[in-house]
Amino acid sequence: MNLHDVPMVLFTVVTQMSVGTFIALGVIQLLARHRDLTTTERVISPVLYAVGPALVFGLAVSMLHMNDVTHVFNVIRHWDSSWLSREILFGVAFGAFGFGFALLEWFGAGSRALRQTIAIVTAVLGIGLVWSQAMVYYSLVTVPAWHTWAVPVQFFTTTVLLGVLAVGGAMMVTAQVRAKRAAADLADPSEAPSDVAAPPEQPAGSGGGLAVLVRSRIREINAPSTGAEWTLTARVLKGIAVVGSVAAITILVVYPLYLGQLGQGDAAAQTSAAVFSGTMFWLRLVLTGLTAVLLGFFVYRMAESTMPTRSRLLADLVLLCLLLAVVGELLGRALHYSAMTRVGM
Amino acid sequence: MPTQKSHETPAVGLTESDADYGFFFDQSQCTGCKACQVACIDKHDLPLGVMWRRVAEYSGGSWSQSGNTVMPNVFTYYTSMACNHCEDPICMKVCPTTAMSQRPDGTVYVENDKCVGCRYCEWACPYSAPQFNAETGHMTKCDLCFDYRSEGLEPACVAACPSRALDWGPIDELRAEHGDEDGIAPLPDPSITKPHLVIEPHRDAQQWDHATGHIANPEEI
Numbered sequence: 001m002n003l004h005d006v007p008m009v010l011f012t013v014v015t016q017m018s019v020g021t022f023i024a025l026g027v028i029q030l031l032a033r034h035r036d037l038t039t040t041e042r043v044i045s046p047v048l049y050a051v052g053p054a055l056v057f058g059l060a061v062s063m064l065h066m067n068d069v070t071h072v073f074n075v076i077r078h079w080d081s082s083w084l085s086r087e088i089l090f091g092v093a094f095g096a097f098g099f100g101f102a103l104l105e106w107f108g109a110g111s112r113a114l115r116q117t118i119a120i121v122t123a124v125l126g127i128g129l130v131w132s133q134a135m136v137y138y139s140l141v142t143v144p145a146w147h148t149w150a151v152p153v154q155f156f157t158t159t160v161l162l163g164v165l166a167v168g169g170a171m172m173v174t175a176q177v178r179a180k181r182a183a184a185d186l187a188d189p190s191e192a193p194s195d196v197a198a199p200p201e202q203p204a205g206s207g208g209g210l211a212v213l214v215r216s217r218i219r220e221i222n223a224p225s226t227g228a229e230w231t232l233t234a235r236v237l238k239g240i241a242v243v244g245s246v247a248a249i250t251i252l253v254v255y256p257l258y259l260g261q262l263g264q265g266d267a268a269a270q271t272s273a274a275v276f277s278g279t280m281f282w283l284r285l286v287l288t289g290l291t292a293v294l295l296g297f298f299v300y301r302m303a304e305s306t307m308p309t310r311s312r313l314l315a316d317l318v319l320l321c322l323l324l325a326v327v328g329e330l331l332g333r334a335l336h337y338s339a340m341t342r343v344g345m
Numbered sequence: 346m347p348t349q350k351s352h353e354t355p356a357v358g359l360t361e362s363d364a365d366y367g368f369f370f371d372q373s374q375c376t377g378c379k380a381c382q383v384a385c386i387d388k389h390d391l392p393l394g395v396m397w398r399r400v401a402e403y404s405g406g407s408w409s410q411s412g413n414t415v416m417p418n419v420f421t422y423y424t425s426m427a428c429n430h431c432e433d434p435i436c437m438k439v440c441p442t443t444a445m446s447q448r449p450d451g452t453v454y455v456e457n458d459k460c461v462g463c464r465y466c467e468w469a470c471p472y473s474a475p476q477f478n479a480e481t482g483h484m485t486k487c488d489l490c491f492d493y494r495s496e497g498l499e500p501a502c503v504a505a506c507p508s509r510a511l512d513w514g515p516i517d518e519l520r521a522e523h524g525d526e527d528g529i530a531p532l533p534d535p536s537i538t539k540p541h542l543v544i545e546p547h548r549d550a551q552q553w554d555h556a557t558g559h560i561a562n563p564e565e566i
Contacts, residue, residue: 067462067482074442074459084441084465141537142435142471267556344471344533345401345426345560 005337007061012133013162013329014058015091016155019126020163021047021054021170022098026123028167028236039228043236046221047170048102054166059091083135090129097122106217130159137336144265145272145339150258154251154336158329161247161291162322168240168299169322172315175225175233179308182224230308237303237318245296248288248325251332255285272339280331287328294321359494365451366489367430367516367541368503369523372550374510377402377423384505385427388490395476397487398427398502399566403531405551405558420549421561424531425511427502428453428474428487429540436466436475436486444484445475451516451541454488457481471533472540473566489513516541530556 025044032040066072079085101118104110110118134152141147225233255276262273275281299321302314377400385391385398406419430452437445437453444459445466455475460483466475467484478485490500498504503511512519523543528535530551535542544550551557560566 067464067477067479068460071442071459071461074444075461075463076441077443077459078441081437082439082441082465084439084463088441136465139439140435140469142469142533267559340468342468342471343537345399345424345473345531345566 002338005334008337009330009333010061011058013158013333014054016130016159017162017166018054018058019094019130020159021166022126023123024163024167026119032232035232039232042229043171043232045105046174047167048105050170059095083132083139087129087132087136090125090132094122094125094129097125130155142342142344143340144269145262145341148258148261150254153254157247157251161244161325162329164240164244165322165325168237168318171233171236172318175311176315177222178225179311181222185224225308234303238300241295241300241303245292248292251288252285266343268341268343271341275335275339281335284328284331284335287324291321291325291328359497360450360491362449364515365541366513367519368427369512369519369543370425371510371545372422372424372529372547373545374508375423375425376508378507380505380507381425381502381511384501388501392478392480395478395485397476398425400425401531401566402561403558404561422547422549426472429472429542430489431541432539435469435538439465439469441465452489452491454491455484455486457483460484471537519543528553530558531560
């Protein structure tokens with residue numbers, strides 16, 4: 001693995017995780033829309049606020065592979081021909097719309113219809129971002145390892161796998177925070193808010209109106225889960241387990257097809273195929289396989305039977321899956337870059 | 346003076362619009378001495394490792410047996426390669442900044458004040474024409490010695506070749522004179538970028554799609 005590939009490995013994997021997370025949240029909201037809105041929003045909105053920092057981080061590291069940052073605004077000039085320009089435009093637009101949406105959600109501003117419209121636009125921009133990222137590589141006809149259907153498939157499976165797992169992970173962490181809060185409230189009922197929406201008491205030395213608003217919102221988010229919320233969390237987790245394991249299995253199935261294709265190609269293609277061997281490749285396969293098994297069997301089963309008060313093990317398991325999947329995808333992406341061999345001289 | 350052809354070209358008309366300049370390479374004459382490569386580095390004062398023109402050694406071979414006699418059949422030939430100022434320059438297509446541009450005479454060059462040094466063109470070009478200069482943080486490449494041509498001089502590599510294996514000119518004229526071969530291994534499928542290049546092949550030259558050899562000096566190019 002080459003050190004100069006690291007910014008691109010991080011950039012593509014992290015942005016794809018952000019896109020996947022945002023879309024997974026949208027799908028969950030859509031599927032749960034017939035339930036009561038407060039429950040749905042309480043389960044998924046904390047996750048939304050984790051997407052932003054991830055994307056900002058991703059875009060920031062992408063700057064590292066430009067060697068003259070002073071010319072950075074030139075990179076959108078060739079939008080009508082270069083997929084690299086399009087990738088940057090989609091990335092910035094996805095970030096801007098996603099940030100706007102998160103702000104509206106946080107402060108409960110804007111009408112429901114407005115927020116939904118912005119969410120849909122953001123999701124479409126996200127899909128555009130992953131698609132243009134894939135085309136940056138696919139469009140290089142001179143690199144057989146990249147000019148293949150496998151690249152868009154791999155980029156979208158990364159998006160789905162890491163997206164649903166990030167949602168699952170953030171949801172379980174929130175559930176843990178809320179369970180702790182519930183335990184604390186049980187121990188000292190005087191601290192417990194009588195109503196989640198009750199106006200917070202103003203502590204001494206607090207900032208202005210905005211600080212109060214933010215604090216009260218955090219308090220609201222961290223308020224103990226209701227039974228209905230836990231039921232929804234468990235159901236969502238089962239869905240995540242199914243979708244995640246299917247994505248992981250798809251990743252494993254794509255490799256033999258992809259490598260078979262490269263093996264039948266020209267000299268450059270065969271040089272690329274040789275990259276997919278050795279410890280790093282096997283580690284990638286094992287980690288992804290383990291993710292599929294843990295998700296498909298253990299997380300799914302446990303989500304069915306676990307009580308909210310004893311969800312710690314389930315939370316740890318989901319976070320373990322997220323960790324395995326992230327490391328697996330980072331290794332897979334590093335291999336993608338190492339496989340770069342061009343035709344010609 | 347004797348009537349030597351393009352080496353005595355008059356001072357005007359070496360940067361004419363729509364001329365679509367390109368290179369002619371006589372592979373049968375090339376001895377792999379790299380004078381062209383050195384002349385290019387010297388003329389453009391390129392830093393160590395940046396080579397707008399490179400000479401690849403392509404080798405291969407097999408053997409056959411008849412009775413108790415084993416007959417070797419091996420080959421090696423050289424390919425001197427710079428930018429081919431292609432008809433469909435893939436470097437220009439993929440460049441996100443439009444820094445990779447084309448002059449009216451058809452030659453491709455880098456607009457320095459636009460380039461961000463992302464090296465995407467380096468990934469794309471199958472002739473390794475765009476080369477990264479770490480000192481400036483920008484991409485650089487052969488512009489067919491635009492400054493020399495503006496003064497009526499020939500490109501440095503062409504002038505330096507002791508075997509007269511290199512020539513240049515409007516691609517139509519080169520093709521009329523030397524044919525239209527441009528797909529000799531280790532060069533890629535010419536239909537990808539349609540290079541403005543004509544090759545007089547070495548006697549052992551192999552077509553790009555029937556290549557059996559390998560580049561013997563990868564660390565030098």
